Amino acid sequence: MSSVNKTAHPFDKARLEALLNRRFFYAKAFEIYGGISGLYDYGPPGSSLQANIIAEWRKHFIVEEGMLELDTTILTPAPVFETSGHVARFADWMVKDTVTGDVLRADHLVGGVLEARLAGHKEAKGLAANPPAQDDKDKKKRKKQAKAAPVLLSDEIVAEYESTLAQLDNYSGPELGELCRKYDIRNPDTSNVVSEPVQFNLMFASSIGPTGQHPGYLRPETAQGHFLNFARLLDFNNGRVPFASAQVGRSFRNEISPRAGLLRVREFTMAEIEHFVDPEDKSHVRFGEIKDVKLRLLDRHVQVSGRTDLTEISAGEAVARGIVANETLAYFLVRIYTFLLKIGIDPARLRFRQHMANEMAHYAADCWDAEIQGSNGWTECVGCADRAAYDLTVHSEKTGTPLVVRTALKDPIVTEKETAEFDKKSLGKTFGKDTALVQEIVNALDEAGLLKLKGELAQGSATVERDGKSFTLTPALLTIERKTFKQSIREFTPNVIEPSFGLGRILYLLLEHTFWSREQDVERGVLSLPPLVAPTKVLIVPLSAREEFDPLVLEVSAKLRKAGVFSRVDDSNTSIGKRYARNDELGTPFGITLDFASVQNRTMTLRERDTTDQLIGPIDEVIATVTELVQGSIDWPEAARRLPRYDGVQAVAE
């Protein structure tokens, strides 16, 4: 079989972006009206790719883990986000160019400028270390580089910049303003000074109903829909925890200056899981199945020292050593990891980074982000947080709805305590309208207070007082006795562990990870998408448009459809090589060629995208083989053992 060199050409982002645009994976929305930053439409291959990622996500999480699926509304009344804290705190810091008024996100500005300076420093160091220019071309290149002004920095400043970058998510607005002044950070587009950072809430406000009587927001995450339905979900799950709910849906964030394509947009699809668990038992029944899987972790202690080296450690050890807070959180980190690998993310460019203590949401107990490395550096693609009992508690307090779990205790708790019992009739006769007040005073007493009162009553009478009024009690009105209580129900608010996926970020970085160009021709881009998520699984290519091919094309299409394999026919007038090249760009993993031999002998060839190797066999055998390839039950070397290699002339792609 042919070997493939996927790294013959360095990754070229511009080439990938041109491909994605040409093949309409996605494009700026409202383009003919000039477009709006941060809004994108997905075209046919992008939509299919996203749908296939979601289908696998549903299988991997909802089906495999028996989760409860939800589809809750996007439009949300304002009180929900007032209670959840989003109205007060779901905000970023922005600065304004003091001359042009351009708006920039403060942490991104600081990060971008410091990173550029460090890159310039590295370049300047490289230039200084280089031997003198060899020829005129080299001289010109050096001159051009010098113009771009890479500046050498002192070791001290390099260390300061690196430590600032490592903690960028930690800074408050005033601290970001201070950094801008200290390091003279200006708008890179204009070199103008920027204003002091001010907070900007990222939610899109709206109003519900014709008179605007219900202010609302477009949700910035799907999570609140899970929490508000908690009582129903718990009931659906027969009153027991742990269980998880899951939802795939749109979220909206009015990002300050979205500039990174699909990585930062204003409307995006999220897939979120809320796993409700007993706060006293965060073990996971299936932890044993995954405990030996190794993860690449960047924990907070490493980051504090400004380092970024990864610890490769099994999930079991990470929990045992207290690096990951509990089994359930570690279980989800592994499940996120296996999902991302399945859809084609390169494991060498995937890590889990722990949030620093003050970077976490104020209520979170621990938080890890699955970060994927791409041409923009490391990007958070999945947040995995232990949100403790925060959300259920605040919604319950606000609405008065109990959002708790009640479980029968195996060993009931037996307690003894002094208990006051009133003779209500006599009490009413004696104290009239003050009866309730007297009861309130006695009921508010603690154990010591009740014992004191009991002693006084044993002497004949006792006096209680409030607000200058005093009341005399006798054993005929009140008795205090020691009683035994048995508690057989435990009531608690569950904690929530939340894996939250941004599908657009994953999709774009997957495209980066799978893109390469053929060694012999850099123009021939390929997307090596796994069959599992590839938009089209099989391309059917009739050698010519002659009518005698039609029945075969129909037959093969129908048989693939019956086998559940999504195929497309390309009977355009271009050469077979061009048709395959086009589908390599679309990530189609397999191609079937129908030629004259197919008509005569009922054979057809099967091509694999990455190697361009071809096999040949009877139509039904090829269909059976490609079906298994698409299902992932066999790989290409196994297919090559089943079917003879084909080196014919007509159907070869090159």
Ligand SMILES: Nc1ncnc2c1ncn2[C@@H]1O[C@H](COP(=O)(O)OP(=O)(O)OP(=O)(O)O)[C@@H](O)[C@H]1O
């Ligand atoms: N503006 C956005 N565009 C695309 N995806 C996003 C955006 N904001 C968040 N996401 C996705 O949603 C996931 C969960 O959201 P979360 O609130 O944890 O992100 P975040 O910490 O606010 O992200 P960031 O710090 O990058 O703005 C993220 O891991 C990411 O994949």
